[in-house]
Amino acid sequence: MNEIRVGGMRFALDLSQPLYEQVLEQVRSSIAKGEIALGEKIPSVREMAQALKINPNTVMRAYQELERDQLTETRRGQGTFITTDADKVSHIRHRLAEEAVEEFLARMSSLGFTAADIANILRAKGGEG
Amino acid sequence: MTVAIKGAGITKSYGKRRALDGFDIEVPEYAITAILGPNGAGKSTFMRMLTGMVEPDSGTLTVLGERPSWQNNRRISYLPDRARWYQGHTVEKAIEWGARLLPEFRKDEAWELAGSLGLEADLETEGMSKGQEARLMLALCLAREVPLLILDEPFSGIDMLSREKIVAALIDSFSTRRQTVLICTHEIAETESLFDHAVFVNDGRTALAGSVEDLRAERGSMQDIYRRIYG
Amino acid sequence: MNNGQFAFLIRHELKLESCKRFARSWYWIYIAAVAVVLFVAVAIWGGAEGLKSEYLLLFSFGLPFVFCMIAFQKLKREWTGNTLGWWLALPYPRSRLLLAKLAASFGLAVGISVLFFAGVAIVETFNLLVHRLGFGGFGKFVKLELHFLLILVVITPIMQALGLLIAAVSKSSLRPLTPLLWITFGLFGNVLNYLNGPADIEHGEAWGLFGGSVTGWIWLAVPVIWLVAALLFAGAVNVCKKYLVL
Numbered sequence: 157m158n159e160i161r162v163g164g165m166r167f168a169l170d171l172s173q174p175l176y177e178q179v180l181e182q183v184r185s186s187i188a189k190g191e192i193a194l195g196e197k198i199p200s201v202r203e204m205a206q207a208l209k210i211n212p213n214t215v216m217r218a219y220q221e222l223e224r225d226q227l228t229e230t231r232r233g234q235g236t237f238i239t240t241d242a243d244k245v246s247h248i249r250h251r252l253a254e255e256a257v258e259e260f261l262a263r264m265s266s267l268g269f270t271a272a273d274i275a276n277i278l279r280a281k282g283g284e285g
Numbered sequence: 286m287t288v289a290i291k292g293a294g295i296t297k298s299y300g301k302r303r304a305l306d307g308f309d310i311e312v313p314e315y316a317i318t319a320i321l322g323p324n325g326a327g328k329s330t331f332m333r334m335l336t337g338m339v340e341p342d343s344g345t346l347t348v349l350g351e352r353p354s355w356q357n358n359r360r361i362s363y364l365p366d367r368a369r370w371y372q373g374h375t376v377e378k379a380i381e382w383g384a385r386l387l388p389e390f391r392k393d394e395a396w397e398l399a400g401s402l403g404l405e406a407d408l409e410t411e412g413m414s415k416g417q418e419a420r421l422m423l424a425l426c427l428a429r430e431v432p433l434l435i436l437d438e439p440f441s442g443i444d445m446l447s448r449e450k451i452v453a454a455l456i457d458s459f460s461t462r463r464q465t466v467l468i469c470t471h472e473i474a475e476t477e478s479l480f481d482h483a484v485f486v487n488d489g490r491t492a493l494a495g496s497v498e499d500l501r502a503e504r505g506s507m508q509d510i511y512r513r514i515y516g
Numbered sequence: 517m518n519n520g521q522f523a524f525l526i527r528h529e530l531k532l533e534s535c536k537r538f539a540r541s542w543y544w545i546y547i548a549a550v551a552v553v554l555f556v557a558v559a560i561w562g563g564a565e566g567l568k569s570e571y572l573l574l575f576s577f578g579l580p581f582v583f584c585m586i587a588f589q590k591l592k593r594e595w596t597g598n599t600l601g602w603w604l605a606l607p608y609p610r611s612r613l614l615l616a617k618l619a620a621s622f623g624l625a626v627g628i629s630v631l632f633f634a635g636v637a638i639v640e641t642f643n644l645l646v647h648r649l650g651f652g653g654f655g656k657f658v659k660l661e662l663h664f665l666l667i668l669v670v671i672t673p674i675m676q677a678l679g680l681l682i683a684a685v686s687k688s689s690l691r692p693l694t695p696l697l698w699i700t701f702g703l704f705g706n707v708l709n710y711l712n713g714p715a716d717i718e719h720g721e722a723w724g725l726f727g728g729s730v731t732g733w734i735w736l737a738v739p740v741i742w743l744v745a746a747l748l749f750a751g752a753v754n755v756c757k758k759y760l761v762l
Contacts, residue, residue, distance in 0.1 A: 171506035174498040202460035210478040212460040336605040358607035365601020385524040
C-alpha cells in the first residue's frame, strides 16, 4: 500500500476494501486534518483518478458524497472547492473523533475492558504525557 | 443497470475442445468491465464473438441491442488479441488508415493521443518496440467516438512504462466520454483498480461476476479472488 | 462502404508489400544483372536464325502461378502479420474486404504483365538494331505479345480468386480441402501450356487462337472462365464468413 500525495492530500488505498469508501474517508480526514484548506480547490475527477490510478466512476461517487455532505461545492466552470464554512469542518472533525473513539471502545470492550478500566488507562496515559 | 452486452448459454467448440460451455454474461453500460481468467479459459473466443469474427455454436448474444455483425462493428472500437500493426506503416499512415476506414474516428484526437503516448509521426512499425506498437494500437482505438470499446489483452507482453501510459490514457478517455468499456486480461495486479465490474471465467463458464466494489467488500481484492478461483 | 473507403482499402492492399519490396536495393541489382545477361546473349547469339526474343515470352507461362500467389499472400498476410483482427472487425462486408484484395492483386498482375512484355519488347528492339534486321517484323511481335497479355488477363481472375480461396480454406474448418485446391492450382496455372500444343510461337502465332485456325467458339470460354472465377471468389467470401477457425 503506497502513499500517494494529491495536492496536500495523502492517500493509501487498499485493494481488498471498497475504494469508494476509502477515497471518501481519506478526503474527509484530509479536510479534518487541514491538509487541504477551507475554500481550496480540489483536483478534478480526472486528475484524482489519474493520480490514484483508479476508475473515474469511483472518484465521482466519492465526490458526489462529499457534495451531499456539503463538504465541497461545485462552481460551474471552475471546479470543485472545499467548503468555506468552518462549522462544517469542525462538524466533520467531531464526527471523525467520535468514529475513532467508537472504534477504540469497541476494541477495548472486545478485549474485556470495562468503561471504568478504560477511563483509568486513559488517565494514566494522559498523566504520563 | 442497463446492459450493453448480454450473452446467455453460449457454447463454442473447436473440434473436441470446448472453448465456451454455457457462458453467461451481462456487461453494464457506461462502466469498465473486466473479463478475467487464465489463458485458455475462453475469454478471447468470447471477445471475438462480439465483433462477429466467431459465431457461437449455440446460445444468444446481443451487443448494444443487436446480434454481432459487420454492421454493428460501426459502433465498436476493438483492439484484437495479440494484434500487431501493419508492417510498412508509420504512425502517420496508421492514423490515416483509421481516419479513412473506421467510422467516428477523430483524427485530431488520435494525434493528441499519439503525442501523449510518445509516438512520433514518422516512426515506422518495423522500428517500434512492442510497447510502442501497443500504444499506437490503443491510440487508434481510443480515438473513436463510439459507444463500446473492447480491449482484448491490451497489457500482455509490454513494458511497464508503456503499460502505465496505456492505463493513464484509458483513465483520461473514460473521464471524458460516456462509453462502455470491456477489457479482457489475465494481468490483474496493475489494472484491477480500474474496473467497475468483473467477470471471472473458468473452463468456458462464468465462475463469478459482480460489481468490483461489492466483491471487494465481500471477498477482498480481485487478485485474492483470482488466486482462490484458479489457484 | 463508400467508394472513397473502398478505393483507400485497395490502395492500402496495393502499397503494403509492393512499396517495400522495390525499396530494397538488392532487388534492383538482380533485375539489372538479368537485363545485362539478356542483352549480352542477344548481342552474341541473336539475329534472324539465332536466339529469338519470342522464346522469352515462354517465361510468361509461369505468370499465372505468380499471380495466384500474389492473391494468396494478400490474404495470408493478415494471419502472418497478426493483423487479422483489425481486418475482420472492419465494419464492411467480407465480400468488399476480399474484393479489395482481389482488385489490388489484379492491378499488380496487370502491372507485372505490362512490365514483362515491355521488357521483352525492349530486348527485341535491341536484337533488331544490333543485327540490322529492320523493323518490319516488330509490329507482328508486339501483336503476339498483346495476344499473350490478353490471355493472361482472361485467366488472372480465376487464379487470384483461387489464391484467396486457398488462403481462406487453409485457415478454416474446411482445411482438409487444401491439397485439392493446390492440385487445382497446378491444373489451372498451366493453361498456357495446354494452349501451347497447337501453337507456333516461333513464327509469331499465339496458339492459332488469333490466326483463325481454331474455331471462334473458343471465345465462349472467356465468360465461362470468369464465371468460375466468380464462384471461387464467392467461395472465399463464404469461408471467411462462416468457416474460419480463429
